Amino acid sequence: ExxxxxxxxxxxxxxxxxxxxxxxxxxxxxxxxxxxxxxxxxxxxxxxxxxxxxxxxxxxxxxxxxxxxxxxxxxxxxxxxxxxxxxxxxxxxxxxxxxxxxxxxxxxxxxxxxxxxxxxxxxxxxxxxxxxxxxxxxxxxxxxxxGGKDPAIVCHDADLDWVARRMMTAALGNCGQECNSVERVYVDRRVEKELLRRLVAEVKRLRAGDPRREETDIGPMISERQRSLVESHVNDALRRGARALTGGRRPRRRGFFYPPTVLTGVDHTMRVMREETFGPVIPVMAFDTEEEAIHLANDSEFGLGASVWSKDILRARSIAQRLIAGIRGINGPGSANAHFPWGGAKQxxxxxxxxxxxxxxxxxxxxxxxxx
The missing domain is CATH 3.40.605.10 (Aldehyde Dehydrogenase; Chain A, domain 1)
Incomplete structure (x- = not known):
C-alpha cells in the first residue's frame, strides 16, 4: 500500500x-x-x-x-x-x-x-x-x-487459467474488502464447468493466516460486523438454492476469518448478486448470449468497475463499452491506476x-x- x-x-x-x-x-x-x-x-x-x-x-x-x-x-x-x-x-x-x-x-x-x-x-x-x-x-x-458490485463477463474464448488466477486478486484481494472487487462473475455456459473447476483449484491453494506472515495468502476481515454481513449474503444464497463449492461457513478459529467461497447456482433474487458483499465471495452465474451477459452486468444499482475476459480484444472492447461503469477492464479488473480517472456511475x-x-x-x- x-x-x-x-x-x-x-x-x-x-x-x-x-x-x-x-x-x-x-x-x-x-x-x-x-x-x-x-x-x-x-x-x-x-x-x-x-x-x-x-x-x-x-x-x-x-x-x-x-x-x-x-x-x-x-x-x-x-x-x-x-x-x-x-x-x-x-x-x-x-x-x-x-x-x-x-x-x-x-x-x-x-x-x-x-x-x-x-x-x-x-x-x-x-x-x-x-x-x-x-x-x-x-x-x-x-x-x-x-460502493461497487463489479461484474466480470467471461466469454467462451477466454483464457480460463488466466481468469482463475487473476480472480484470486480481482475478487479476493484484501479479503474481498475492496470497492472495485469482482463481486459477480458471468460466464458463457459452454465453459462454466471448466471455469468453476479452475476457480475451486485456485481457491484451495490459498493459505489463510496471520497477515504479517509471508506465507499467508488471505487474512481475517476487518470486524465481526463485516464478517456477519458476508455470512448473511452467503446464507441467503444457500437458502435460495445456491451451492458453495468452497467455503460457505465461518471457521472455528480465532479472528474474523471467513473462507474464500465460490458459489454456483446463483441468480439476481439473491442478496449476494445485488448488494455489496465486501468479502471473499465469488458468485458465478452462467449466460447463453452476449446480450444476456450485458443485461445481467448492467442490472445493478452500482456502476464502479466492470471487466470483460476474452482473447478477441475487439469483441471485448465492444462489450465493455456497453457496460455502465466508470472503470472497465479487459482481461483484468477495472483497477486503480493513477493515470486513469477513478470514479463510478449510478450509485x-x-x-x-x-x-x-x-x-x-x-x-x-x-x-x-x-x-x-
Whole structure:
C-alpha cells in the first residue's frame, strides 16, 4: 500500500506543475480577460478503512495541491493510520494546512455540517447519500467514491487459467474488502464447468493466516460486523438454492476469518448478486448470449468497475463499452491506476479522482473580464 501511495503522490505532483500554469486567455474584441481553476477553500476529507494510507494520500494531496486546506477524518476502524498520516503531513506543511480529526459517525456528521467548502468522501453508499443530503442546504461541492458490485463477463474464448488466477486478486484481494472487487462473475455456459473447476483449484491453494506472515495468502476481515454481513449474503444464497463449492461457513478459529467461497447456482433474487458483499465471495452465474451477459452486468444499482475476459480484444472492447461503469477492464479488473480517472456511475459515486486532472473536483473555474 505504501508503494501505491508513492505512485499516486508522484503522479498528482507531476500534474500540479501543469495545472499551476493553466490560464486561458480570451477576447471578443471588446472584452478580454482570462479564466483559470482556483481552490475552493477548506476541503473535508473522510476516508474508509480498507486502504487507510494510499486512498487518503491521493485525496489529501489532490486537495492540497489544488490550493485548499484540509480537515481529514480517517475511519474510526483505522485511527492510528490516520493519526500517523497527520503527523507526516504536519512535518511538511505550514501550520493548519491539514488538521486531522478522529472519531466515529458523529464526528463525520459534525464535519460535514461545518463551514467547509467541499466534502471528499470514500466509503459506503449509505454514508455517501447521508453526506449528500446533509450538504444540500449549503450546496457543498462533493466528490463521492462509493460502493461497487463489479461484474466480470467471461466469454467462451477466454483464457480460463488466466481468469482463475487473476480472480484470486480481482475478487479476493484484501479479503474481498475492496470497492472495485469482482463481486459477480458471468460466464458463457459452454465453459462454466471448466471455469468453476479452475476457480475451486485456485481457491484451495490459498493459505489463510496471520497477515504479517509471508506465507499467508488471505487474512481475517476487518470486524465481526463485516464478517456477519458476508455470512448473511452467503446464507441467503444457500437458502435460495445456491451451492458453495468452497467455503460457505465461518471457521472455528480465532479472528474474523471467513473462507474464500465460490458459489454456483446463483441468480439476481439473491442478496449476494445485488448488494455489496465486501468479502471473499465469488458468485458465478452462467449466460447463453452476449446480450444476456450485458443485461445481467448492467442490472445493478452500482456502476464502479466492470471487466470483460476474452482473447478477441475487439469483441471485448465492444462489450465493455456497453457496460455502465466508470472503470472497465479487459482481461483484468477495472483497477486503480493513477493515470486513469477513478470514479463510478449510478450509485457508485460522483466525480473523478486521479487521472490527467486530479484537481478538477477540488477547484472551480473563475474568470476576470476587462471591459473596454
Amino acid at each position: 505504501l508503494a501505491a501511495a508513492q505512485r499516486r503522490i508522484r503522479h498528482i505532483a507531476s500534474r500540479a506543475r501543469r495545472a499551476a500554469r493553466l490560464v486561458t486567455r480570451v477576447s471578443d474584441g471588446k472584452t478580454h480577460g482570462a479564466f483559470r481553476p482556483e481552490p475552493l477553500g477548506v476541503a473535508a476529507v473522510i476516508t474508509a478503512w480498507n486502504y487507510p494510507i494510499s486512498v487518503p494520500c491521493q485525496v489529501i494531496v489532490s486537495a492540497l495541491l489544488a490550493g485548499n486546506t484540509v480537515v481529514f477524518k480517517p475511519s474510526e476502524l483505522t485511527p492510528l493510520c490516520g493519526a500517523r498520516l497527520g503527523e507526516l503531513f504536519g512535518e511538511l506543511l505550514p501550520a493548519n494546512c491539514l488538521i486531522p480529526l478522529t472519531g466515529a459517525e458523529e464526528t463525520g456528521r459534525a464535519l460535514v455540517a461545518s463551514d467547509v467548502d467541499m466534502v471528499a468522501f470514500v466509503g459506503s453508499g449509505a454514508a455517501g447519500r447521508a453526506i449528500m443530503a446533509a450538504s444540500a442546504a449549503k450546496l457543498h461541492r462533493l466528490a463521492l467514491e462509493l 457508485s459515486g460522483l466525480g473523478r479522482m486521479m487521472g490527467p486532472d486530479p484537481f478538477e473536483d477540488f477547484s472551480e473555474v473563475r474568470s476576470v473580464m476587462i471591459h473596454g
